[in-house]
Amino acid sequence: MIRLGNVLVSPGEGGVYGERMLEGYRVWDPYRSKFAAYYLLGGGLDLTPGMRVLYLGAANGTTVSHVADYVETVYAVEFAPRPMQDLLEVARRRKNIVPIMADANRPDAYAPFMEAVDLVYQDVAQPNQVEIAEKNLVFLKPGGHLVLMLKTRSVDVRRDPADVVAEARAGLEQHLDVVEVRWLEPYHHDHAAIVCSRRG
Numbered sequence: 001m002i003r004l005g006n007v008l009v010s011p012g013e014g015g016v017y018g019e020r021m022l023e024g025y026r027v028w029d030p031y032r033s034k035f036a037a038y039y040l041l042g043g044g045l046d047l048t049p050g051m052r053v054l055y056l057g058a059a060n061g062t063t064v065s066h067v068a069d070y071v072e073t074v075y076a077v078e079f080a081p082r083p084m085q086d087l088l089e090v091a092r093r094r095k096n097i098v099p100i101m102a103d104a105n106r107p108d109a110y111a112p113f114m115e116a117v118d119l120v121y122q123d124v125a126q127p128n129q130v131e132i133a134e135k136n137l138v139f140l141k142p143g144g145h146l147v148l149m150l151k152t153r154s155v156d157v158r159r160d161p162a163d164v165v166a167e168a169r170a171g172l173e174q175h176l177d178v179v180e181v182r183w184l185e186p187y188h189h190d191h192a193a194i195v196c197s198r199r200g
């Protein structure tokens with residue numbers, strides 16, 4: 001990952017969503033993107049040029065566009081019509097983003113457009129976040145990674161966030177090895193990045 005001093009950047013053309021440019025790089029803002037927060041807080045999972053990524057919860061393509069600056073292909077799944085319009089515009093200007101309008105609960109619907117991926121990245125803010133991630137493991141290569149951005153308040157606003165993360169972790173450990181759990185404070189409250197790898 002490229003940093004200029006304390007600033008995380010990505011190496012694409014600017015003007016995607018009004019982001020700042022620094023020395024010809026796009027500034028990747030940790031307050032707008034949980035993935036940027038993860039990296040600035042010391043997250044260890046690198047994005048590399050040959051990677052194929054399934055991105056669940058693409059929204060308007062802000063984070064998707066930065067991921068696409070680093071990897072080969074991003075399959076970007078979003079089910080809400082309004083952000084999908086912005087995502088389509090982002091994808092139109094890049095060759096390596098495949099926008100997919102679909103419900104991430106139903107991977108069968110987009111399986112025909114998919115290939116096996118090195119990384120499943122999920123940021124859907126739903127009560128059944130772990131279940132959605134599990135359903136999408138069908139696309140993950142052995143040795144590949146899952147990054148689940150867990151919004152604990154979406155699972156249960158009344159429960160202790162640490163308990164929600166522990167429960168999610170235990171569920172994921174039935175299928176995957178958990179390699180890292182990282183809280184995203186101070187950038188995103190009550191969010192944790194859970195990084196897992198698929199046994200080879």
Ligand code: SAM
Binds near residue numbers: 125
């Ligand atoms: N990842 C985005 C970023 O960093 O720019 C922000 C994602 S936002 C927190 C969550 C998004 O997930 C919303 O756009 C929402 O419509 C989408 N979403 C929620 N549930 C979904 C589902 N089951 N299938 C597809 N998209 C979903």
